Amino acid sequence: MKKRIFALTMAAVMTVGLLSGCGGGTTQETKTPDNSSGTSAAIKIGGAGPLTGGAAIYGNAAARGAQIAADEINAANPDGLQIDLRYEDDAHDAEKSVNAYNTLKGWGMQVFLGSVTSTPGVATSVEANNDHMFYLTPSASSTDVLGGVANPLTGTVDIQRKDNVFQMCFVDPNQGSASAQYIYDQNLGSSIAVIYKNDDVYSTGVYNSFDAKAKELGLNVVSVTTFTTDTQTDFSVQLGDAKNAGADLVFLPMYYDAAALIFTQANAMGYAPKWFGIDGMDGILGVVGFDTSLAEGVMLLTPFNADAEDEATKNFVKTYQDKYGEVPNQFAADAYDCVYAIYNALTEAGVTADMSAGDICDKMVAQFTAMTFDGLTGEGMTWDASGAVTKSPKGMVIQDGAYVGMD
C-alpha cells in the first residue's frame, strides 16, 4: 500500500509539474544594469507578477515593459535619480504574492509597482496600505484593489479606499459599461451573446458591469454562458447555445488565450457572428499556432495599439522586439507607463533615494492626484483620489491581421 501511495504521489507530482510548466518565459530576464555611471544612489522600485505558471505571459510582459522603461531612464539621466528595478514571481496566487511583497520589502523597496493580476493585487494592496508604501499597479483592474467602490448589489462599500493605491489600467466596471455603451451607440448587434470566465475576477467583474449597463440600455442579451480554468478547452456548449439563440454579436470579456480557442471552434462549427472583446483580447494576433484570419473583424476596446504610428510607441515596440523577440501587449505598455509615471512624480516631488517609503508615499500621493501624464496607453491621463485613471479606451478592429483604429 505504502509503495502504491508513493508511486501515485510521484506520478501526480510529475503531472502537476508538467501542467504548471506550460507558459513559462522563454527568454531570461535581463539583469538590472548597475549604476556605475551615476554617482547618486538608486531608488528601489519593486514589482510582483506571475513570472511562472499559467498567467506568466502577463507577468513577464509587465516585467519586461518596466525593465525597458527603467533602462531608458537610467541611461538618459546618468547623474539624476536612478532606478533599481526588481520583479518577483507570485505565480498568480494571493498567498505567494504577499511572500513576494515581503521579499521585496526585505530588499529595501521604496515604491511598489503593484501586482500584475487582480487577485494577488487585492492581497498586496492591503499589505502596502498597512506599510504606507506607494502602490501603482499596471494591470490589476479589479475595484477591490483600490477599495472605496460601492458594491453594485448592495450599494455599500465593502472595502475602504486604500489611499496609497493607484491604477494605470481601466477598472473592470468601466470596461464593461463602456463596451455595452459602445455596442449600443454603434448599433453593432441586435441579439447579443456573452461568454465569460466565472472563476476569474477580471472576466466576472467586466461581465457584471456589462450586464447592468445592457439592462439599462435595453440591449437584447439572448445567451449568457460561462466557463472556468478547468473547462477552457472546449466551448462547443457555449457556442452552440449562442448559435441556437440566434446571437449575431458575441461579447467576450476574457483574455486572448481562451478567445483564440473560441474563434477556432466557432469556425469549425460554421458559426460566424461579430466578436467583441476588451483589453484582454489584445495579443490575440500573437498566439502561436493561431490562424489570425479567424480573428478577422474582431472588435476590441484597448488602451494600447502596438501598430500606432507615434514616435514613442514605435520606439517602445522596436526595443521590445529587439530584446525579447515578440510584439509587446498592453501589459508591457501599462508597466512601461507605470515606471515613467512614477519617475516623473518622483522627480517633480523632489524625492531622493535616501527617503523612507512612508515619506515617499505621502509625496507621491499628493503628486499623482495633481499631475497629468502622457504615455503609450493614453494622452493626458489624470488620477483622482479614488485611485482610478482617467483615459479613453480606443476602439479597434482586426483587419488583414493587424489592429486598426475604429471610428
Add this chain to the structure above:
Amino acid sequence: MNKLKSMSPATRTNFLTYAAVILTFAILQPLSAAGKISPTLQGQLVPVCAYVVMALSLNLTVGVLGELSLGHAGFMSVGAFSGAVCASALQNVIPASGLRLGVSMVVGALLAGIVGTIISVPVLRLNGDYLAIVTLAFGQIIKSIVENLYVGVDAKGLHFSFLQPTMRLGEGGRMILNGPMGIPNISKISTFLAGFILIMVTLAVIFNLVNSRSGRAIMALRDNRIAAESVGINVIKYKMMAFVISAALAGAAGALFSLGQNTIVASKFDFNMSILILVYVVLGGQGKMWGSILAASFLTILPETAAMRDLKDYRMLAYAIVLILVMLATNSPALKGFFARFFRRKEDKTEKGGAQ
C-alpha cells in the same frame, strides 16, 4: 533523562515531537515580536502553521488509516470559507479578535467535519485507488460549489444565493463571499500563537487517537482489513472516525489559513493544493507526525528563501528537483542500508569502546 529512556519508543517520539514544536515556538515567537526575522519569514509563520496542521491531518488518513485521499484541500476550503464568513459576520458581536478566531476555527472544523461525514458515506465503501479517485472528485465538487456561492450579511442575518448574486441586502448590508472572486476583505486575525496552539491541539488529538483502542483498530484495518474484520472490528465506523477527524482538523487549519490572508479565492484550494499536502505527508513519512511537521515547514519556506528567489525563472524547476532528490534519497534502499550500517558501526564501536 532516565525517564525519557524508560518510555516506550512511541511515547518517546510523541514526547519529543511536542518538545520540538514548543522549542521552535519559544525561539521564533520572541524573535518575531522583536522584528528580528525577515519580513518574508514573518509573513509565512501563520501559513506554515496551517500547512503543518494540514499535513498532520492528512497523515491521519494516509499514514494511520492507510487510505489515499486526493481531496484534502476541499476540507481546507470548507474550513477556510466558513471560518472567514463566520469571522466577518461576528465582527460586531465579538470584538475580541482572539476569541473570534477561536470561534471561527471551531465553526470551520465543525463544517468541514460535517462535509467529511457526508462524503465518507459513499467514499468509505470503496478501497484503495477507487477511494483516491472519488476523494479527488469530491475535492473538485467542493471547489465548484464555493466558486458559485454568494453570501451577504445584513441586519436580518446571513443571506445565501447560488450561481448568481440574487439577494437584496437591507440597510448596512455587505457581501462577504463573492462567488469566484472569493472573500476580498478579510481582516487578518490569525496569529503565530494561535497557529502554535492549533498544532499542539492537533498533535494531542492524533497521538491520543493513535494510542487508544480506536487507534489500534484503525491501524489493524490498515494492516489487514480482512483479518481485522474477522475479529469483529467495525470497518465503516473506524474508517469514518479517522476520516472525519482528519477532515475537521483540516477545516480548522483552513480557518487559520484564511484568517491570516487578505483575500482568498476558491481556486486556491484545487487539486494542486491536495497534492502538495500529500507530498508533505509522503516526504515526511507516512504515519510519522514529526516528519509531516518538518516536511511541511521545510517545503513551504524553501521556495521563498533568498537563495531560491535568486534563481529567478528556474526557481520552481530547482524546487521540483530538490523535491525529487529528497524523495529518492529518503526512499533509496542503498542509502537506507548505508545509514543503517553507519549507525550500527558507530554503535558497535561504542560497545567495543565500553568493553575495553
